[in-house]
Amino acid sequence: MIRRELVEIGQRAKQAARQLAYASTESKNKALLAMAEALLENEQEILRANTIDVQAAEDKGIKKSLINRLRLTSQGISNISSALREVVNLKDPVGEGEVWTRPNGLRILQTRVPLGVVAMIYEARPNVTVDAAALCLKSGNSVILRGGSEALESNKALAKVIAKAAEDSGLPAGCIQLITETDREWVQQLMRMNEFVDVIIPRGGAGLIQTVVQYATVPVIETGTGMCHAFVDRDADYEKAIPIVINAKTQNPGVCNALETLLVDETIAEDFLPKVEEELKKHHVALKGCPRTCAILPNALPAEEDDWVLEHLDLVLSVKVVSDLDAALDHIYRYSTKHSETIITENYSKAQRFLKEVDAAVTYVNASTRFTDGGRFGFGAEIGISTQKLHARGPMGLKELTTIKYMVYGDGQIVT
Known part of the structure; x- marks a missing residue:
């Protein structure tokens, strides 16, 4: 009644x-x-x-x-x-x-x-x-x-x-x-x-x-939760990649379009991860990584299964080293909430694959996931983000x- x-x-x-x-x-x-x-x-x-x-x-x-x-x-x-x-x-x-x-x-x-x-x-x-x-x-x-x-x-x-x-x-x-x-x-x-x-x-x-x-x-x-990923490809420009990661994670960590998981190609992981960690430290971001990430970054905490599926909505970032684009796509397919996903690469073919193959409401190339917003899309205030x-x-x-x-x-x- x-x-x-x-x-x-x-x-x-x-x-x-x-x-x-x-x-x-x-x-x-x-x-x-x-x-x-x-x-x-x-x-x-x-x-x-x-x-x-x-x-x-x-x-x-x-x-x-x-x-x-x-x-x-x-x-x-x-x-x-x-x-x-x-x-x-x-x-x-x-x-x-x-x-x-x-x-x-x-x-x-x-x-x-x-x-x-x-x-x-x-x-x-x-x-x-x-x-x-x-x-x-x-x-x-x-x-x-x-x-x-x-x-x-x-x-x-x-x-x-x-x-x-x-x-x-x-x-x-x-x-x-x-x-x-x-x-x-x-x-x-x-x-x-x-x-x-x-x-x-x-x-x-x-x-x-x-x-x-x-x-x-x-x-x-x-309107879905935002388990948003960024994949830094081996062909990424670090001058773009690092600011994008910092912005997506720290500009407003408590919202659904904030970055929650960083995927990095193994070819560049040993070079890239220490550089991005240094910048993330300035914003007091804690890292939770896979075994390969923890081997490269001793200060990172071991990631558990929940870290790949739950929104942190805080200054915490999950990090995983993957073998290539295919492995990144597999991870995103398994854990994505179909909200917003981004690839950072200068390789046109990989960018196009990512845009087409990732099943999400919004896919990006070389841009922060924080742009998934009615106002930033020119819609004015938004009622929500449908997944x-x-x-x-x-x-x-x-x-x-x-x-x-x-x-x-x-x-x-x-x-x-």
Whole structure:
């Protein structure tokens, strides 16, 4: 039996989605601009709420990398506000399409329409509250938000501010709703509210995502964990390879597109590994290596099987020496979560093999995996990075929050 309060949330979201489906781009943009202003005007209230969450996380001994994802600053709120303005400037996908005429005179229009009610289930990243709401509204969807308990006060403050701004601007009540109950029973019931919810998008660690995939009856767009690899080929340019590895691992280690495993061709391992280790030390990165890596780098800790399959989300890097490109491809095939993978090489043929043969949402040549991001791909704020193959794959922006509808114009035609 679904809780009455959840039913009411679902009913409001469904009614709001009905109205948002035909809302004008101008009205949606007006609401987004109001939301951006409201965040700045209510900055102190939001920061006070965030301080409560951060203090509670520190008291629980949550690791620093996760607290950094939770923490908001004045600059951070300014950045979130700016991201809303960027969404305003993005093209509205609703109504895009193409038309053709059949021999019998029927005119068929294929057009983009909103998904309807989107439920976001995510962990301790308060910015997701605003990013998800912005992208859902611009694409004509209502959104039900269920963030992690670690960010509860922050999410409550953010959702209150942006929901009021959106509704004051003329968008329907219930277009943005936050579930504030932390009991797992609530999220379990949300995942089975097929009558009200059109799609669920989980965003977080492997445990959260797999729980949603396993128990939801509502369709799920799976945003995957990022077991991202970099393969440094024997034909690599060290002047490119070392900065790419450093950036992919250290620029923001607590995110899904950060580098987790470094694979190095055995031909260059004894030369390359000490050089990259020296640079990684400057960023306090701990290395966990295969036996051949540990023989070259005495300070590296022995890697265990789990080190090849789990996201560290921290300043820890797994390192393995492989015999060649084929061995690197085999390792990636076995352990990849199909998120983002990169090869560093000056060999065109190897680069092309890597791009084509690696089964991942994004494959790179001579670039950091940290570029797997809606903003860096030009999509604006992203709803998540899909690692599945149906409906959407890779960074998901506005277009991925719509689906297809056919409108057929006739003049008395019948089937004979």
